[in-house]
Amino acid sequence: MRYCVLSLFRYANKSMRKAATPMAKTPRPKKVETTEKPTSVINLTGFEKQGSAALSSLNFRVPPAFHREFKLYAVQNGMSMVDLLQKSFSFLKKQRGS
16 A cells, blocks of 8 residues: 555656746846946045945944934935934044044
8 A cells, every 4th residue: 555655646746747847037137338437526524425336334223213213304404314324423423522
C-alpha cells in the first residue's frame, strides 16, 4: 500500500512539472540619459549641498506625532525637512557655543 501512494505522488509531481509554463520575461526599462547637471550649490550655514551625490543617509526613528509636526512646520515655512534639520542643528550649536 505504501508503494502505491508514493508512486502516485511521484506521478502527480511529474505531471504537474510538465503542465507548468514558464513566466513571460518582461523587458527591462531603457535608461533615459539626462543632460541636466546640478545648477546651484546651496550653502546653509556651513552645509554644502550639491545634488544628491554630496548627501549622506541619516536614518533614525521618531514618533509619528513628532514627524507630523516637524513636516508641517517645514511646509509652512517653505523649506524641506532636510533644510529644517540642518538649520535647527546649526542654531543649536550656536546656542551652546560649539
